Amino acid sequence: MKVLVTVKEVAEVEEDFELDGLRVADQYLDYDLNEWDEYAVEEAVQIAEESDDDVEVVAVTIGPERSEETIRMALAKGVDRAVRVWDDALDGVDLLDVGAKTRLLSAVVEDEDPDLVLTGVQANDDSFGATGVSLASAIDFEWAAVVNALDLDADGGVANVRRELEGGVEELTEVDLPAVLTIQTGINEPRYASLRGIRQAQSKEIKPLALSDLGLDAAAVESDLVLTDVYEPETESAATYFEGDAGEQAAELATVLREKGVGAQ
Amino acid sequence: MSDVLAVVEHRRGSLRDVSFELVTAGADLVGDTGGDLHLAVIGGDVDAFAEELSLAGVDAIHTVAEGDEFNHDVSVQAVAALSEELDPTYVLMGNTVNGLDYAPAVAERLDLPLVTDAIGLQNDGGLVVTREMYASKVESTVEVDADRAAVTVRPGEWDAAEEPGEPAVEAFSFDLNESLVRSRVTGFEEVGSGDVDIADADVLVSVGRGIEEEENIELVRELADALGATLSSSRPIVDNGWLPKDRQVGQSGKVVTPKFYIAIGISGAVQHVAGMKGAENIVAINTDPDAPIFDIADYGIVGDLFEVVPELIEQFE
Ligand SMILES: Cc1cc2nc3c(=O)[nH]c(=O)nc-3n(C[C@H](O)[C@H](O)[C@H](O)COP(=O)(O)OP(=O)(O)OC[C@H]3O[C@@H](n4cnc5c(N)ncnc54)[C@H](O)[C@@H]3O)c2cc1C
Numbered sequence A: 001m002k003v004l005v006t007v008k009e010v011a012e013v014e015e016d017f018e019l020d021g022l023r024v025a026d027q028y029l030d031y032d033l034n035e036w037d038e039y040a041v042e043e044a045v046q047i048a049e050e051s052d053d054d055v056e057v058v059a060v061t062i063g064p065e066r067s068e069e070t071i072r073m074a075l076a077k078g079v080d081r082a083v084r085v086w087d088d089a090l091d092g093v094d095l096l097d098v099g100a101k102t103r104l105l106s107a108v109v110e111d112e113d114p115d116l117v118l119t120g121v122q123a124n125d126d127s128f129g130a131t132g133v134s135l136a137s138a139i140d141f142e143w144a145a146v147v148n149a150l151d152l153d154a155d156g157g158v159a160n161v162r163r164e165l166e167g168g169v170e171e172l173t174e175v176d177l178p179a180v181l182t183i184q185t186g187i188n189e190p191r192y193a194s195l196r197g198i199r200q201a202q203s204k205e206i207k208p209l210a211l212s213d214l215g216l217d218a219a220a221v222e223s224d225l226v227l228t229d230v231y232e233p234e235t236e237s238a239a240t241y242f243e244g245d246a247g248e249q250a251a252e253l254a255t256v257l258r259e260k261g262v263g264a265q
Numbered sequence B: 001m002s003d004v005l006a007v008v009e010h011r012r013g014s015l016r017d018v019s020f021e022l023v024t025a026g027a028d029l030v031g032d033t034g035g036d037l038h039l040a041v042i043g044g045d046v047d048a049f050a051e052e053l054s055l056a057g058v059d060a061i062h063t064v065a066e067g068d069e070f071n072h073d074v075s076v077q078a079v080a081a082l083s084e085e086l087d088p089t090y091v092l093m094g095n096t097v098n099g100l101d102y103a104p105a106v107a108e109r110l111d112l113p114l115v116t117d118a119i120g121l122q123n124d125g126g127l128v129v130t131r132e133m134y135a136s137k138v139e140s141t142v143e144v145d146a147d148r149a150a151v152t153v154r155p156g157e158w159d160a161a162e163e164p165g166e167p168a169v170e171a172f173s174f175d176l177n178e179s180l181v182r183s184r185v186t187g188f189e190e191v192g193s194g195d196v197d198i199a200d201a202d203v204l205v206s207v208g209r210g211i212e213e214e215e216n217i218e219l220v221r222e223l224a225d226a227l228g229a230t231l232s233s234s235r236p237i238v239d240n241g242w243l244p245k246d247r248q249v250g251q252s253g254k255v256v257t258p259k260f261y262i263a264i265g266i267s268g269a270v271q272h273v274a275g276m277k278g279a280e281n282i283v284a285i286n287t288d289p290d291a292p293i294f295d296i297a298d299y300g301i302v303g304d305l306f307e308v309v310p311e312l313i314e315q316f317e
């Protein structure tokens, strides 16, 4: 069996930052593996560990060379090998939309022929929350979104999942395999990479693939969405701020709380 | 002219709030282009839902009597069939958990560009969508460079439509391809409450990822004790196993409306805010003056929780 996990290196914006055209200036960005993908990676690795059969876990990312460092963390946690899609045609793209990502990832699925694909619910930078389900539709896999429990019955050809709905309600669903599942945080406890894992990851393969390697051309990354503006939202805050040092701030808040009957014995 | 097809949502016998917000967003989008606003109601008691959705601005409601509860395979097929018939300019859906489960497949299947989690829509000559990036620290506008599009809207951003109207209600039938219904909903479960129900609390001291380490939870627990308050949290704290699931506030946790909600080291992500924006008084303690939590706070302290919280505890000892 083969499990394909999609992983994205995402940027987090520092507290103080400046914009540079349609992006946040690079010096204010910290890169890390997308939080949701960490849980997807852990889930895939656990499936491989718990299976009696041979399960290969392959990670795929669409990202520039810089992202290899981040992707290697997934390899250190037990992913067997990785594929990295990048191309000059992607270099100047401001917004890689869901359609474009779907075309690229579909081509990788065709190459790899997995039985199960795990993605994160959302990427924490541009937060489309859509890539997994869009991919499923394109490759004609069944799917389930926002999965917070997974019980895989590979022989029976189904995945029994829980989908986390709003308001503390969970939906129990049977999903036919092959499937794409979008993984929600909290489904497991992502492990830390061991020293041995980190060492082993150095010799694991991260295979670079250009569009032509996937039988695609530049048209595959053309998007119907154009990012036209990026800006800091006006603060809508109407809050009363307490100033001063921590002691003064706390004292003022305490006064308000007491006035309103909180903590008044 | 822009025709809009908006797909409403229901669960366990009731229409969800987002359905009425979709009517408002859809009516805005049709605007004065002379187009029509169509609603799709798929599954459940479609006739009762159609009656409830007979609102001003809606031109036609298409009912698809197929199943009781949401099934994404059915929804995708139904919306695709309806779109073929109506040829809408825009397909509008909710950015809800079920929206996440079918909207991308609708877009892919109809070959429509997809913009998700819209907080603003503008339609003059082309569609321009406002959305957030980087955990709400940045806003962006996205122009759709195509004739048609699929869009999901953020729940709670548009007012719920209320004014009654008289749309045409039509049953829509299509040939459901059963062999493509490859998932089955077998039940629902409520996440149980433990010894405390945070929804009952008058005062909640709520802790987020700013707390950094499990040991540090004790600090906010002390504050909660000093105030006679109940301890709750944002999602990462529960994901890490530092507090039980029944302490989670937010979209997928509990909705709370205490007299005081004290958010400590919580950024104010939309899914968190969905669970606490109804609190009477909101206090935010955060090092980041631009954290979105301050947008809905009544009282703010820009500061380090590790300095402010001990001082606050002292005030109440
Ligand atoms: C489908 C779905 C459902 C979700 N449901 C929920 C839900 O029900 N509830 C929920 O909470 N989230 C939910 N989320 C997750 C949500 O998107 C956010 O990831 C989460 O709310 C972030 O939690 P946080 O604010 O604690 O952490 P962060 O966003 O990491 O914020 C931490 C904050 O702490 C501040 N901070 C850091 N250090 C200090 C310090 N020393 N002193 C003071 N402040 C400090 C930082 O400035 C920052 O603002 C959901 C997400 C999805 C996709």
Ligand SMILES: Nc1ncnc2c1ncn2[C@@H]1O[C@H](COP(=O)(O)O)[C@@H](O)[C@H]1O
Pocket (backbone or CB within 6 Å): A006, A007, A008, A034, A036, A037, A060, A061, A062, A063, A098, A101, A118, A119, A120, A121, A122, A123, A124, A126, A127, A128, A129, A130, A131, A132
């Ligand atoms: N550039 C990318 N490379 C690989 N996977 C991605 C990429 N972008 C998104 N994904 C996957 O799709 C999920 C949802 O992302 P999104 O739809 O962009 O919010 C992420 O959690 C990833 O697993």
